[in-house]
Amino acid sequence: MKTICDWENCKEIGSFKAPVERDNSKKFRLLCLKHIKVFNKNWNYFENMSNQEIEFFIKSDLTWHKSTKNFGSSENFFNILWNNALDDKLNIFNSSNFKEFKKMKISQTDKDALEVMELNDAAKWVEIQAKFKSLVKKYHPDKNQGNKKFEDKLKKITLAYSQLKKTLGKK
Ligand SMILES: [Zn+2]
Numbered sequence: 750m751k752t753i754c755d756w757e758n759c760k761e762i763g764s765f766k767a768p769v770e771r772d773n774s775k776k777f778r779l780l781c782l783k784h785i786k787v788f789n790k791n792w793n794y795f796e797n798m799s800n801q802e803i804e805f806f807i808k809s810d811l812t813w814h815k816s817t818k819n820f821g822s823s824e825n826f827f828n829i830l831w832n833n834a835l836d837d838k839l840n841i842f843n844s845s846n847f848k849e850f851k852k853m854k855i856s857q858t859d860k861d862a863l864e865v866m867e868l869n870d871a872a873k874w875v876e877i878q879a880k881f882k883s884l885v886k887k888y889h890p891d892k893n894q895g896n897k898k899f900e901d902k903l904k905k906i907t908l909a910y911s912q913l914k915k916t917l918g919k920k
Pocket of ligand 1: 754755756759760761780781782783784
């Protein structure tokens with residue numbers, strides 16, 4: 750006997766286990782390959798979320814009528830996140846609001862890198878590129894008679910720039 754995927758309106762065969770409760774791995778429902786992928790992807794989003802992001806996620810309109818509730822306890826907090834991860838009806842992760850929010854997010858590493866480059870958090874990639882060019886000119890050893898201090902500074906700037914290139918250069 751084959752089990753049908755437990756995802757709403759899905760008629761595929763469910764052969765992958767998806768946990769039903771956050772702390773109880775014994776309970777699960779069966780999903781098809783496509784939906785276990787969606788399930789895992791959604792759950793991974795939470796793993797990398799900061800508290801601020803989670804708060805946004807919960808308080809925003811994206812989480813429907815639940816936004817009027819009080820989210821004082823973290824227990825409640827994560828229960829809701831978990832339930833939403835199980836529930837694809839909201840399509841939260843594909844909503845443009847959520848995508849915009851994710852885009853706005855800046856990691857501590859990037860923040861530090863921007864600081865090294867004497868830029869603020871809102872700096873656009875083109876500004877970073879321009880700033881890099883001007884800093885390289887400013888601190889280039891040729892211009893500073895091989896001053897060790899400037900050499901180190903330039904090294905730091907180059908590292909910061911390659912870090913920012915990794916995250917912002919793609920956008
Ligand atoms: Zn399915």
